Amino acid sequence: QQQVKQSPQSLIVQKGGISIINCAYENTAFDYFPWYQQFPGKGPALLIAIRPDVSEKKEGRFTISFNKSAKQFSLHIMDSQPGDSATYFCAAGSGGGTSYGKLTFGQGTILTVHP
Amino acid sequence: IAGITQAPTSQILAAGRRMTLRCTQDMRHNAMYWYRQDLGLGLRLIHYSNTAGTTGKGEVPDGYSVSRANTDDFPLTLASAVPSQTSVYFCASSEGTSGRNEQFFGPGTRLTVL
16 A cells, blocks of 8 residues: 655756656655655755644755644755756654654656756 | 664666665664655555564565664565565654654665566
């Protein structure tokens, strides 16, 4: 059972454009929502994360928007650059309950930014 | 070198053979995890360990076993490999056991079962 659904599966953006990746979750016990970035041949690495007490978090060109009532969150990459080309995973975790200690990942989005 | 190491980098394995994927971390993290990555399915948790001496099942544990004899090592064993276990396997660790902790990933092992 996939508890975190991510879309789109792939995304092509021109340099300077905005990349948007969306995720939806089901388990209301989730209270931590990170995004991981993975370059080819490498393991994923934490990019940015948010907790549900805020609706938005921004770090440089990367912004997470969070909608608790809709159980959705998204990653926005402003001024996308070719170096941003990678696979992006959303995830959800919890500090307690049945999901304690584990992250549930989305299916991944392959982002390609053309020069 | 701080971080997580995995071995081998890649392996081609005949079906029915036994295989152990190795994972070592030098960050003294309490929790460790094994994931498999398949296109369109993302990262799926196979097994995890919150501390040395304890292990737990993840989302897709069948056909895999793990052990955690000490803090640093967390090997994943396929007792009798099948083609559906062809995947890229990632080991990860986190300082704490809460789901809010950042997970650090190794470089992965690409496994092909024929």
